[in-house]
Amino acid sequence: SSDNMKRAKGRRGLDLVHDLQISYKGRILVVDNDYDDLEGVDAKLVRLARQANADIITNDYNLNKVAGIQGVKVLNINELANAIKPVVVAGEEMNVFLVKEGKEQGQAVAYLDDGTMIVVENGRHSIGHSAIVVVTSVLQTSAGRMIFAKTK
Known part of the structure; x- marks a missing residue:
C-alpha cells in the first residue's frame, strides 16, 4: 500500500x-x-x-x-x-503503579496489565511509586474501559 x-x-x-x-x-x-x-x-x-x-x-x-x-x-x-479482563467493582482495593499525571489537578494515571487506564484522584504525589487505591467507578467507553479510583 x-x-x-x-x-x-x-x-x-x-x-x-x-x-x-x-x-x-x-x-x-x-x-x-x-x-x-x-x-x-x-x-x-x-x-x-x-x-x-x-x-x-x-x-x-x-x-x-x-x-x-x-x-x-x-x-x-x-x-x-x-x-478475560478482570472484573473490577466500586469499593475494591488495588495496588497500582502510578506512571504519569492525569488531566485534572492532583490526578495520576496507572494501567492494568491489559492496558486498562486507572485515573487516581489525589495520586499525583505518588507518581513513580506503587499505591493502594480504592475504585470509585468504572466507565465503559467505545475505546475501552476506564477505572476511576482514589488513594486509600
Missing part, C-alpha cells in the same frame, strides 16, 4: 504469521486462493473458511456478522479480550 500506516500494519501481520509458522510447525498453512467471482475480502474469507471447514478469528465486526450469518464459526478477538 502507498499508505504508510497500512503498510506498517501489513508488515506486522506478516511478522505475526511468520512467528506462528515457527511456533506451530506444519499447522499453519498459507493459501493463495482467490475467488474472481466475488468482490470484497470478507466474502472471499467466508468462502475460503467454508471450503476449508475452518473457523475465522477476527477483530472485524462486519466480518464477524457476515460469517456468522453464513454459518461460519467466528472467534472475535475483541470479545475474547473483554471476556
Whole structure:
C-alpha cells in the first residue's frame, strides 16, 4: 500500500504469521486462493473458511456478522479480550503503579496489565511509586474501559 500506516500494519501481520509458522510447525498453512467471482475480502474469507471447514478469528465486526450469518464459526478477538479482563467493582482495593499525571489537578494515571487506564484522584504525589487505591467507578467507553479510583 502507498499508505504508510497500512503498510506498517501489513508488515506486522506478516511478522505475526511468520512467528506462528515457527511456533506451530506444519499447522499453519498459507493459501493463495482467490475467488474472481466475488468482490470484497470478507466474502472471499467466508468462502475460503467454508471450503476449508475452518473457523475465522477476527477483530472485524462486519466480518464477524457476515460469517456468522453464513454459518461460519467466528472467534472475535475483541470479545475474547473483554471476556478475560478482570472484573473490577466500586469499593475494591488495588495496588497500582502510578506512571504519569492525569488531566485534572492532583490526578495520576496507572494501567492494568491489559492496558486498562486507572485515573487516581489525589495520586499525583505518588507518581513513580506503587499505591493502594480504592475504585470509585468504572466507565465503559467505545475505546475501552476506564477505572476511576482514589488513594486509600
